Amino acid sequence: MAKNKSLLLAGLAAGAYAYFRKKENRDKAMEAFNNTKNKVNSFMEAQKQQDTSNENTGNPNPYHEEDNRMVDEGAMTSVQYYNEEEQVKDDIKTTPDNDAKVGEK
Known part of the structure; x- marks a missing residue:
C-alpha cells in the first residue's frame, strides 16, 4: 500500500x-x-x-440609550395595535343589540 x-x-x-x-x-x-x-x-x-451589521441583534446593550428607546417604542407600537384590534372586536360584539332596536322602530 x-x-x-x-x-x-x-x-x-x-x-x-x-x-x-x-x-x-x-x-x-x-x-x-x-x-x-x-x-x-x-x-x-x-x-x-x-x-x-447583526452585531446588536437580539441582545442590546443596556447602556446604549438610543437602541433601548427604539426597542421600547417598537414594543409599544405592537401592543397598541393589538389593543386597538381587541377594542374593535369588542365594539362589534356589543353593537348588534343596538342595530336590532333601530330596525324595530
Missing part, C-alpha cells in the same frame, strides 16, 4: 514538473491562483461586513 502511494506521489510530481517546465503554463497557473485568491478575499470581506 505504501509503495502505491509513493508511486502515485512520484507520478504527480513528474507530471507537475513537466507541466510547469514551460513558462506559458507557469504564467497561466499564477494568473489562476491570483484570481482565486482575490475572489476568496472579496468573499471574506463581504462576510465580515455582513457579520458586523
